[in-house]
Amino acid sequence: MSPPLTPGWRTSRHSSNGASCVEVLEADGAAYLRDTKEHGEGAVLHLDGPAWTAFLDEVARDAPSANGAVEVETFDAGERLVREASSGAVLHFRADEWTAFRAGVLDGEFGRA
Template identity: 80%
Template structure:
């Protein structure tokens, strides 16, 4: 996954520490910019991504079948992929910036 099309929410602080998203091959991938491209990459197919965006927007527990989002350290979030068990850890400010981008419709789906 060394594509140059990874992107972050416009609400992120200069893309330095945030949720990164790549849309490719009919799927969506998530990674953490703090890992500098060396950490886990989570995969969500189209229906799971749509459900995930809705869950993030509504700030409700995950039921999308691909990833679970749980409270992490310092009020952040941990995102665990079901199929691989890989986990991404985001600080609260990173998750808030991503959620604001989701609410603004930056990653597809209906904006709220």
């Protein structure tokens, strides 16, 4: 599923420069994730409202994925691989990118889907 063609993609205020971040669009009761390093050309993951709420809770608690929409795999260096269950699409985030996203989640910057 493609995101709506509307403005509103944003990153956490904790992101260093907006060029290497988890980017989020919350619209129409859903959320979409992409990687700013892909310049809008990479994968876009979709989470419906309940899955987005569960995902944010998992990120906040640094808990294993159980939301049914995306699975997050953690590597030794703190990097994260986020895979959409329905399409298999993948996003890869460095540890600093994920840390900034998680800080935004903890600060309540996301969750208005």
